[in-house]
Amino acid sequence: xxxxxxxxxxxxxxxxxxxxxxxxxxxxxxxxxxxxxxxxxxxxxxxxxxxxxxxxxxxxxxxxxxxxxxxxxxxxxxxxxxxxxxxxxxxxxxxxxxxxxxxxxxxxxxxxxxxxxxxxxxxxxxxxxxxxxxxxxxxxxxxxxxxxxxxxxxxxxxxxxxxxxxxx
Numbered sequence: 001x002x003x004x005x006x007x008x009x010x011x012x013x014x015x016x017x018x019x020x021x022x023x024x025x026x027x028x029x030x031x032x033x034x035x036x037x038x039x040x041x042x043x044x045x046x047x048x049x050x051x052x053x054x055x056x057x058x059x060x061x062x063x064x065x066x067x068x069x070x071x072x073x074x075x076x077x078x079x080x081x082x083x084x085x086x087x088x089x090x091x092x093x094x095x096x097x098x099x100x101x102x103x104x105x106x107x108x109x110x111x112x113x114x115x116x117x118x119x120x121x122x123x124x125x126x127x128x129x130x131x132x133x134x135x136x137x138x139x140x141x142x143x144x145x146x147x148x149x150x151x152x153x154x155x156x157x158x159x160x161x162x163x164x165x166x167x168x
Contacts, residue, residue, distance in 0.1 A: 025049065028047055030066065030088065033067060034095065034146070035146065035159070040079075066085060068085050069081070089140075092158070096130070115147070116147040117129075117144060117146060
């Protein structure tokens with residue numbers, strides 16, 4: 001059974017984009033991979049999501065071309081982790097925009113519940129999804145960090161499509 005209607009053939013770019021990026025679990029999975037957390041069990045623990053939900057979202061993101069699988073050895077067992085593709089990395093401004101909008105308009109339940117977009121190049125937070133509002137440089141996964149006090153006292157550099165080598 002499909003998760004919802006198929007919008008992939010709509011005459012509207014926004015509808016086609018939402019066909020892939022419109023599911024909250026998919027956005028949260030991408031958040032985890034940008035944070036460098038691409039292994040199934042680690043994602044499942046962090047997201048507090050059912051196996052079946054995570055499996056469907058990962059399969060959809062791989063099928064759509066945003067993520068790829070990469071083999072790794074887990075103590076004698078060969079397993080797969082999920083890494084960004086260039087297409088997945090291009091989704092960064094969407095995740096940044098949602099984060100910046102939420103920080104501006106929605107109250108956080110605690111001090112640790114904030115997530116800030118930081119331009120690593122100048123070290124400043126930004127209020128733009130694609131350009132640093134402090135220095136004007138274009139934001140990319142390679143020069144952007146996210147600061148979540150729930151994860152770390154320091155901003156965390158984002159994973160890139162090339163950060164973990166070639167995907168299988």
